[in-house]
Amino acid sequence: MPNAVELSGLTKAYGALLAVDHISFRVPEGEIFGFLGPNGAGKTTTIRMLTGLVTPTEGTAKIFGLDIQNEAKEAKRCMGIVWEESNVYPELSAWENLAFAGEIYHVAKKRRETRAHELLEMFGLLARKEDKVGGFSKGMKRRVAISMALINSPRLLFLDEPTSGLDVQSNMMIRDVIRNENRKGTTVFLTTHNIEEANQMCDRVAIINRGKIVAIDSPENLRKTIKSAQSIEVSFYGTGEPSEGELRMIQSVSRVISSGGKFRLFTDDPPVALEGLWDYARKRGLRIMGVNTLGPTLEEVYVSLTSSAEVGRRS
Amino acid sequence: MDQCARRLMFLEELEAAWAIAKKDIKIYYLKAPTLMFAILFPFAMFFAFAVGREVPLNTLIPGLVSITVFFSASSIGPSALPLERRIKAYDRLVSAPISPYTVIIGKVLSGAIFGLIIGSLILAASLPIFGMQLSNLLGLLLGLVLASLCFSMLGIMLAMLPRENPGDVMLLLNFIRLPLIFISGIFIKVDALPYWGQAVSAFSPLTYANDLMRLAFEGTSAFSPLLSTAVLVGFSAAFLYVGRRIDMRTRG
Ligand SMILES: Nc1ncnc2c1ncn2[C@@H]1O[C@H](COP(=O)(O)OP(=O)(O)OP(=O)(O)O)[C@@H](O)[C@H]1O
Numbered sequence A: 001m002p003n004a005v006e007l008s009g010l011t012k013a014y015g016a017l018l019a020v021d022h023i024s025f026r027v028p029e030g031e032i033f034g035f036l037g038p039n040g041a042g043k044t045t046t047i048r049m050l051t052g053l054v055t056p057t058e059g060t061a062k063i064f065g066l067d068i069q070n071e072a073k074e075a076k077r078c079m080g081i082v083w084e085e086s087n088v089y090p091e092l093s094a095w096e097n098l099a100f101a102g103e104i105y106h107v108a109k110k111r112r113e114t115r116a117h118e119l120l121e122m123f124g125l126l127a128r129k130e131d132k133v134g135g136f137s138k139g140m141k142r143r144v145a146i147s148m149a150l151i152n153s154p155r156l157l158f159l160d161e162p163t164s165g166l167d168v169q170s171n172m173m174i175r176d177v178i179r180n181e182n183r184k185g186t187t188v189f190l191t192t193h194n195i196e197e198a199n200q201m202c203d204r205v206a207i208i209n210r211g212k213i214v215a216i217d218s219p220e221n222l223r224k225t226i227k228s229a230q231s232i233e234v235s236f237y238g239t240g241e242p243s244e245g246e247l248r249m250i251q252s253v254s255r256v257i258s259s260g261g262k263f264r265l266f267t268d269d270p271p272v273a274l275e276g277l278w279d280y281a282r283k284r285g286l287r288i289m290g291v292n293t294l295g296p297t298l299e300e301v302y303v304s305l306t307s308s309a310e311v312g313r314r315s
Numbered sequence B: 001m002d003q004c005a006r007r008l009m010f011l012e013e014l015e016a017a018w019a020i021a022k023k024d025i026k027i028y029y030l031k032a033p034t035l036m037f038a039i040l041f042p043f044a045m046f047f048a049f050a051v052g053r054e055v056p057l058n059t060l061i062p063g064l065v066s067i068t069v070f071f072s073a074s075s076i077g078p079s080a081l082p083l084e085r086r087i088k089a090y091d092r093l094v095s096a097p098i099s100p101y102t103v104i105i106g107k108v109l110s111g112a113i114f115g116l117i118i119g120s121l122i123l124a125a126s127l128p129i130f131g132m133q134l135s136n137l138l139g140l141l142l143g144l145v146l147a148s149l150c151f152s153m154l155g156i157m158l159a160m161l162p163r164e165n166p167g168d169v170m171l172l173l174n175f176i177r178l179p180l181i182f183i184s185g186i187f188i189k190v191d192a193l194p195y196w197g198q199a200v201s202a203f204s205p206l207t208y209a210n211d212l213m214r215l216a217f218e219g220t221s222a223f224s225p226l227l228s229t230a231v232l233v234g235f236s237a238a239f240l241y242v243g244r245r246i247d248m249r250t251r252g
């Protein structure tokens, strides 16, 4: 499968500041890719380069193999973009906004109208389609902006903080639509400050800090990078009495702490430890009452990566 | 690329340009600042400098039509583009799969159509009121259309400066527009100007637009209509080129 996005050595300098500093990675087609990083890390600048709004100082970016600088028009045709601000036209109705987006993306009239109808329905805005967007709430404007990005049924969808500052209902609706489009084959490239959102939605995430990629992997694997912090909490009932020493012998378990009738097993590989735990319980005639895997959260990984990189940069 | 694909692409660009123009028409034509600069302003100038003086109607009416077209066509760009930039909707145009020229052409069309409409209204009103006769229809059509395009392009060119406040661009535009009124034969015929004034007037597109308009009303003109046409087309092309350069330079 082709890569939806492929950047190599992509760099943007604003004077002496390297807003984006020689970043290279690929996003395969079909993925939901999350781009995380603190304020000012360079997320928006990266998206602006990938969408042809800003010319890179150095490096190249390809969209489905098309160079965004030299084959701009063909590359742009494959994309839908949701900007950080909901840049809808307040003077136009929801319907007119969508029609306009369709027109400048060369979507034929028939197709445009069916699609606009479908999108407004998905976002629960059909009843308000003739109303001027200026009177819409923040969440409604964002939904219109996302609909505008989807009007051309893009193969690749960019979203810059699509859910920031919105209520739970709007967020759920937006996430559902994004997942839905992804299921239908759209590659999604999104930035977010909501780590739980990235954890739930993204196949892979990249963490960017001060213009540099500090980690890129699946949320699962990223969590594993802080090995020592992973543990399994287990409690038993039954006739036998488990012992700390025996539990310590289970494969991949490095340390055991017992307290309040519960045992906490530290491991660098929770699935393996869990299997061992199951075997152990069966052999000893113990029944497992409850088990909990406690991992480092993606948030812990994020904080550790973005703060350590900051220290590294200063030295 | 074969002929057919090329024609298709051209049509696509044209459609996109028209979509941009249509949207601007819907949004900006009826905004108060647009209307003020486009209509009130030229009328104020007209009453301040022309009425009451011994200026023949034959000079007065073409002059009024010229300056209303001049002001209205050039006002749309400076009032629309900075606002679009402020709400970041301009980013959508830049990242759409269309040529940067298509964006400019779309904007030029919206300004030019505005100029045409306002100019035609003034014309339609003043013909019966002052009992004027048209003596050269071709001159009128050429004058109206070319002036609208050229002055709209002037406004768009300035609006390509990366400003988010319409007032900034309007200020600069007026800095150019106001002096041009006095050296372009609107209230004072060019041949009545001192020598330096005549020299400067040759560099004002308004001179040629107004000359075409006088041809339409009086049947005589200082320059050949062919020359005026060529000069107005030349100015439009130059504004387009400079506008695109500004756009390229100032984008991050
Ligand atoms: N046009 C510009 N001119 C100068 N500096 C800029 C420009 N655009 C961005 N920067 C700088 O580049 C850096 C990265 O900004 P960017 O907007 O990409 O961050 P971000 O990761 O999107 O942050 P946020 O989470 O706040 O949206 C910042 O230091 C910013 O000040």
Ligand SMILES: [Mg+2]
Binding pocket: A043, A044, A045, A084, A160
């Ligand atoms: Mg940002």
